[in-house]
Amino acid sequence: MKSALAIAAFALCLGSSAGAAWAQAPRDEPSKDAGSGSDAAMAQSLFEDGRRLMTSGDHAAACAKFEESNRLDPSAGTLLNLGKCYEALGRVASAWASYERAKVVGRAKGQTRHVEAAERFAAEIEPHVPKLAITTAREVPGLKVYRGETEIAAAARATPIALDPGSYEVRAEAPGHESWNRTVQIERDAKVTVEVPALVALAASPPKPPPPKPPPSSQPRMELVIAGAVVGGVGLVGLAVGAGLGAATLSDADEARQDDDLCPDDRCTEAGWAHIQEAETKATASTALVVTGSVLVAGGVALGVLGFVLEAPPSDVAVLPWLSPGVVGVVIEGRL
Known part of the structure; x- marks a missing residue:
């Protein structure tokens, strides 16, 4: 609360030494920016308590009072006192900043004396600010x-x-x-x-070694073993059919030559030659079945051996047998 005595004291301080001016600068009337009447009243109480602590030499506690008072209700007078409090603590940069802020607040409120005091205090201390x-x-x-x-x-x-x-x-x-x-x-x-200084670049991290190769699987490749069994089995069937057909064909040809009605005096009739040619055709088919069966048996054996020798394939790859009219083999499905 501003009294006529406080105003007169402040006017007198402007002509006195700067060192005593902090004790003479009164707080302003409550600001329109104050949050409420209670905030302004609290700001005034904190300001007065800060003045008392400054007089007793407890500058650290006084600064805290002025800071909180100014937070509740910004005031050029409070900032001037806060600046002098900072100076007493050796905080010259904080004091200079407080005076500069007091100039802004004082001009906004038309407080010429406060502005003049803040300008003088700021000019005096600025050369000493580190x-x-x-x-x-x-x-x-x-x-x-x-x-x-x-x-x-x-x-x-x-x-x-x-x-x-x-x-x-x-x-x-x-x-x-x-x-x-x-x-x-x-x-x-x-x-x-x-x-x-220029920062030193870190050494590039060495590339990570590739993951260790998994040990070979001790389990047989069942898809190859199964495919080998199927192919070999088909080959054995072919061998058996070819061998049986071949034996029957040879017997038919011999019987035709020895038949007196078909080949009298070792001279075959037209019916006899037809019978013999049919037997020779069957013999050719028998030979083809025997050859194909032998190849399939060999392939089946090879697939079975590979099933016990090769490592397991990727999980998305499968080897499957393939059977269709005229074709026997294996099919690889998946992504390699």
Whole structure:
């Protein structure tokens, strides 16, 4: 709450030393931006408590009171007191920022005296504000630079940033590169530039070895064994039929030659020659069946042997026997 005595005291402070001015700057009337009447009342109570703590020398606690008071109800007077509180703690960058903010709030409210005080305080302390600029020797894709936990965007690099005195860690990282870090001590009045060196690329990882080849299966290839049995069985049937047909054909031809009605005096009649030619045709068919049966038996044996020798095929490949009129063999189905 602003009293006539407080206003007179503040007017007097403008002509006094800056060191005592923080104790004379009153808080403003409640702002229209204050959340509620209770917020404004709480802000005023915090402000007065902060003034009391400043007088007693407990600057850390006083700053906390001023900060919360200004959060509830922004005020140029509170910001001026907060700036002086920061100065007492050696936080010159925070003090300078508080004065700059007080200028903005004071102009918005038409508080000329507050603005003049903020301009004077800011001008006095600005030369002593330490600044840190972070530059990079070489940009790499994905490069990130940090000051403590604060990421420094590419646009902010190389720009001197006002900081309170203290110790700061500067680090950089990028995908596929070794990270880098450095701790720098910033003192009052210092202007420091830290250059992030070119990050060292990590060695390329060796390619992964191919998976080990599975051991050969001890189980026989049943599809080949079955196919061999089927093909060999068909071959055996062919051999048996061919052999039987051949024996019968030879017997028919001999009987025709020895028949006196068909071949009297070893001279065969037309009917006898027809009987003999039919027997020879059957003999040719018998020979073909024997040859085909022999080939199928050999193929069946070969398939059976392969069934015990070859490794198992992929799960999506199958070998199946194939039987159709005039064709006997195997079919491979699947994706190779």
